[in-house]
Structures are given as C-alpha cells and as structure tokens.
Amino acid sequence: MTDITLEAQPSSLISLKQPSIHRLTQIQPHGILFVLQEPDLTVLQVSGNTNSALQIAPSNLLGKAIDEIFDSFQVERFREGLAADNLDFINPTRVWIRKRGDDYAVFDAVFHRSADGFLVLELEPALAQENIPFLSFYHLAKASINQLQATANLQDFCQIIVQEVRKVTGFDRVMLYKFDGDGHGEVVAEEKIEELEPYFGLHFPESDIPQPARKMFVSNWIRVIPDAHAEPVSLYPAHNPVTQQPTDLTLSILRSPYACHAEYLHNMGVGASLTISLMKDQKLWGLIACHHRTPKAVSYELRKACEFLGRVIFAEISTREEAADYHYRMHLARVHSALIESMSEAENFIDGLIQSELNLLDLADAKGAAICFGGRWTTIGQTPSEEELNYLVQWLAKNVDDEVFYTSELPAIYSDAERFKHVASGLLAIPISKRSYVLWFRPEVIQTVNWGGDPNHAYELQEVGNERRLCPRKSFELWKETVRLNSLPWKPVEIQATLELRKAIVNIVLRQAEELALLAQDLERSNAELKKFAYVASHDLQEPLNQVANYVQLLEMRYHDSLDQDATDFIDFAVEGVSLMQTLIDDVLVYSKVDLKGIEWQLTDAETALNHALSNLRGRIAETGTQITFDPMPQIVADGTQLMQLFQNLIGNAIKFKGNQPPHIHIGVQRQEDAWLFSVRDNGIGIEPQFNDRIFVIFQRLHTRDEYPGSGMGLAICKKIVECHRGRIWVESEIGHGATFHFTIPVGGRDPSHAIGQKKNYLFNRR
Helix, strand or coil: CCCCCHHCCCCCHHHHCCCCCHHHHECCCCEEEEEECCCCCCEEECCEEEEHHHHHCHHHHHCHHHHHCHHHHEEEEEEHHHHEEEECHCCEEEEEEEECCCEEEEEEEEEEECCCCEEEEEEEECCCCCCHHHHHHHHHHHHHHHHHHCCCCCCHHHHHHHHHHHHHHHCCCEEEEHHHHHHHHEEEEEECCCCCCCCCCEEEEEEHCHHHHHHHHCCCCCEEECCCCCCCCCEEECCCCCCCCCCCCCCCCCCCCHHHHEEEEHHHCCCCCEEEEEECCCCEEEEEEEEEEECCCCCCCHHHHHHHHHHHHHHHHEEEEEEEHHHHHHHHHHHHHHHHHHCCCCHHHHHHHHHHCCCHHHHHCCEEEEEEECCCEEEEECCHHHHHHHHHHHHHHHHHHCCCCCCCCCCCCHHHHHHHHHHHHHEEECCCCCCCCEEEEEECCCCEEEEEEEEHCCEEEECCCEEEEEECCCCCCCEEEEEECCCCCCCHHHHHHHHHHHHHHHHHHHHHHHHHHHHHHHHHHHHHHHHHHHHHHHHHHHHHHHHHHHHHHHHHCCCCCCCCCHEEEEHHHHHCCCCCCCHHHHEEEEHHHCCCCCCCCEEEEEHHHHHHHHCCCCHHHHHHHCCEECCCCCCEEEEEHHHHHHHHHHHHHHHHHHCCCCCCEEEEEECCCCCCEEEEEEECCCCCCCHHCCCCCCCCCCCCCCCCCCHHHHHHHHHHHHHHHCEEEEEEEEECCCCCEEEECCCCCCCCHHHCCCCCCCCCCCC
C-alpha cells in the first residue's frame, strides 16, 4: 500500500501511524516494574511477571509498602535518595529480593517519576556484580576525545562515534542516523560486522520513526530492547487505580516497543537494539542506533556510559558545526552591513540593494532576486518573467501571513512554478508591505536519493477480522529515487539574515516616507504661493494688456489715413501679440486652478461633460466639417467641470491638427478591473513616437504658431487634470495615421442602463 499524507487519511489510520506510545501498558519481560504511591511507597501496579521472577503473584504485591518487599536497609537508601529530589544520584541501585527459601534475585533498581505524578521503580537483572570502574570509563572517553582532536573532517567525527560505541557495546551494527529538514533520516556513519549488508548513505522515510516516538526520544535519551522477539508483559491492573487511566510510561526503560516497531526490527533481522538520542538546541538532531542479530542485554551502567560518550563526542561535532555556521554568519553580517550602507547612500533603497558590489544575491546565496515596490519590478540574476512574478506575489499575498516564507520545493505547493523550475524551484520571500516583496530564487537541483526500501511502500495496512494493523515493509534493499523540482535548502542563518534585512528596509522606507511627507508639505506650501502669484500676476497683467490693445487700436482708428502700410502691419502685429499674451494668461490661470484640493468629487455623467465640451466647440466643429462619434458614456466619480475641460482640450486638439480629410473623431470608453479607460481617436496628421512624452510638457510645441496657433499648454492641462484624478494619460500615434489619446479615471461609478448597446453620432456640416 502506498504511503499517503496524513491530511488525506482517516483519523483511524493516523492513530495507527502515530500511536500514543506513552499509553502502552506493557513492559519487556526481562525486568519488573512497580508503580508506587508516595509518600508511603505502596504498590499501585506491578508487572505481571513477578510470579516467574520472584515467585510472588502480582495480586499479592498490590497495596503493600516496599518495606515488605525489600529489606529495611535497602528501603532506607531508597528514601534518602528520593528525599534528595535528584534520582540520578541513586540510579542505579543494586538491590536483592529474597525468593523462596534462601535464594536471592539481584537487580539494578532505577527510579523515575512519571508525567502523571507517580513514582515508578524498574528492576533489571544485574549483569555484573560490580559497577563499571570510573578510571576504565575515563580512559575510554579520553581515547575517543584524542581521536576527535586529531581530525577536522565531520564525516570522520561521525565515524569515530559509531566505532567507539560498537567497541564498548559489542553490537553487530552501530549507525549514526541524522534527521533531514523534511523529517526523513539518513545513515551518515556506520560500523558493522562484515556479514551484514551496509546501510551507510541510505535514507529512511519519516514514517519509520513517527512523531510520538520522536517525542519519546526527546524525553528519554536512551532506549534498549534486549530481545526484540520477547513477548510483552502487561501491568496488573492495566489501569492505575488512582486515576483509572494507564500510567504514563514515556520515561520507562522497560516499556515494551510498539508492535509495529517490533515487527520492523524483525524484518531487518534485528534481535536486540540500543538507541541513543543526539540533541542539539533542545531538538532531536539524530540517533545512535545499535543493532544485534541475537538477543543482547546491556547493563544500565554501560548504557549510560554510551550515552555520555555520545554526548561528549556529539558536543564536539556541534561545536564544529556551529563554528562553520559562525563563519558563514559573519560573512552574511558583512553583506548585511554593506547593503544597509548602500541603501542609506542611494537615492532609493532598491538601487542600494541591486547596484552595490555585495548585492541581494550574496545575502542568501541565491541565483536570482526580485524586488516588487510601488507596483514595479526590479530584478537581478536569473528570475521568472515579470508576468509570472505578478502571479507569484498574488499567491503569496493570499496564502502567506508570516514575516518570512521559504521553501526548497516551490512547485509542490505552487503548481505554476513548474513552468520556471529551472530558475525558481526554491523561494525565499519577505514582505515589505501588503503589495511589496523581496524575493530570492534558487534553481532546480536534480538529485538521486538512496532509500532503505521503497519509501512509497513504507508500510502496509492489514485487516485481521475487525482489527486493522500497520505492517512495516519487509525489504530494506537499495531503492533509488530521482528527486526533481527541488532546490538546495535555505539555511537558518540565511533566513535570519533576510529577516534582519526586512527590518532595515522597513526602517529606511519609513524614514524616506517621513522625508517625503516633509517635502510634500514644503511643495504644497510653495505650490500654494506660486498659484497665488500666478493668479494675481495674470490679473494684474490683464489691465495693462487691455490698455495696450485699446490704445493701439485707437491709434489705428484715429490716424489710419496718415499711416503707411508698414505702420498698419506693425499695429496688427501688436494687436496679435496682445491677443496671444491674453490667451497665455488665460491658460496659465486654468493650469494653476487644476489641483487635487480643487477637485469637487461627485458622481458625474461623462456624457453630460462631453456634450458641454462639444457645445463649446460647435463653431470649430461646424467650420471644419468634423464628424464626431462616441460610445455610451458611464457615470464616474470625478470633477464635472475638469472632465469637460479634458474632453474639450483633446477634441479641440484633434480638430486643430487635422489632415487633408475632414476630421473624424471617436471618443471610446472601456471598463477595466479598477479604472475606466477613455480614448479620443482622430484621423489627423499624427505625431512622431519620439515626441509622445514631450507633448505633455508645459509650453512645449512641435509646430510654429504660424502653422498651428496655440499656447502649448492644452495637453499639459489635460495631463494635470488626469493625474489629479489618480489616472494617467498617454498617446499612440504615427505620422500620417492620426493619433489616439488614452486616459484612465479610477472606477467610482456605474454604467447608465439607458445607454447600453447605443452609439451616438453627431455630424456637423459646413454652414
């Protein structure tokens, strides 16, 4: 049966895969277990094998104080140790129990307190009459540490661990098993007898060691199964009489293995096992797994010696790993400092991240990076296309709420990423705001993973009668898998470095926002003063201009007969100049009045504004024989007067720059996702594309006034009106093929139902 994800499985199957191991109520038969109630130390539960081990029935031990089981000298030692509140000082304690007659049974006694508050006493047969001499163990540990100091290779370190543990314990096979980031494990070192097939380099699926077992390994650092084929023994009674629940046996050294794990060992040909937890930063880093083909007892002292030896040697490995991490962390810190300095000195923080000698790619060892800010993308290295980046950011916005998101298998959770797997199978992302992100990418790395058996068939579900049970795979032969759509994983130090960068960017953006706010206040004050100046100046200029025009015209009327033709022409030039000056002043006034604060936002019928504009232009329309058509116009939120001015300027412009044929102008409109898109299309002389931006600049002209009269401010006014409405304006044109002016107004209204499907035509003929 194929292994499937837990989310897709029924709760009954999940409970089989992840059993409540601490609730198991059976122990291994080589020892005896007592559950005691303090402070009088009376027996609440006892293992059911006391009859064979002590020739005392379990029922005869219930309710008795341990003073009635052990002699008073031993009990006194127990109580002294228990009073010290550190059970390590009395574990193990050599004890003996009288059997029938003069026969004694000698045990190693080990105490622990269960998670549910009961004292548990476990007895294991004493395998040696004496404890391990301290000096012998000291020399063993010293020899191992000397070997460590002689090598700098991490693989050699791991090999030393398994060699020394096998030397001490005599197991047929000793492996060092390291957990991957995805929960699977790999045998990174192995020492064994020649007859056994090697497991070195093989991976084992996460289901081989389920989460409850891993939690147990975190709490109980050493675990021994001296006989994998032994029949378990139940506690008597099965439930604790105080709680009416099974006693928590998480810390028990005798607790029987889960049936599925025992079968797993059988399928591997294992008769006995010893497992030692390797912890790093309070997390399970890996295990030392010892296997023997036949039953093998290991004394408590020897197990503790192996645990200590593993801790000492593994501590050195951790130190070496941390030293390597430290050097890389220092490198990333230098990159981080350089980026902050570059951002502070650059005009905008994006230039600082991209253009410095040490850039974004160096901070996360990435092959590509992209910054989305203000609706624009800036990329470096190998990245998906801008269109793909937009979709990716939309997905992130909907699915990620954390300060950082990272994955080395992006196509597995975002299927569209398979299209750009060659550049972005790995993603590391930090949000700057709701719509702004910094992204790092790593390409696909195709790998071959060697498994100990087929991971897709890690277990089988069997039904025996009404019972369902999990059966582990029977084959552990090499099974190769080609892993695709994965990148190299992101290291914790890289993730932390990007988080620090996020804080720096947010601070810089906030600081720049404050500076922009102050600048905006200054600009607003300056604009107000300039607007006031333009308004006053234009009014003050009107009167002297009128006087000039009046007196020049009066001069012509009074002395017409006395003037020659040159004088008459000069007077005409002066009158035309005054007229042009008045037009410029009027346009400056209009331009100065257009601003965001002056807009009267209201629901406006665009067709009404258009009709007003056409009415104002009716003379020019009739004179030129212009034909005008327009689409049904919507209702929008805008300033009606400014919208009329916008239409009037654009249509007037189209009439002015007509070609050889009578002007034909069409005003169109389309609904977009968040804006109305208007267009004014004509059949006039057109514009060279190189001047598409220049024509919107104030006082910029492409023709002389002799060719086409005007102030050069009409399109500048249009641009200012559109931008004050939070829209944009642009032109598409070619010489001789007319021009189409487009502008957008953000959505804020609705389509008038009466206009749906209609199209208006106005034809003005020459009078």
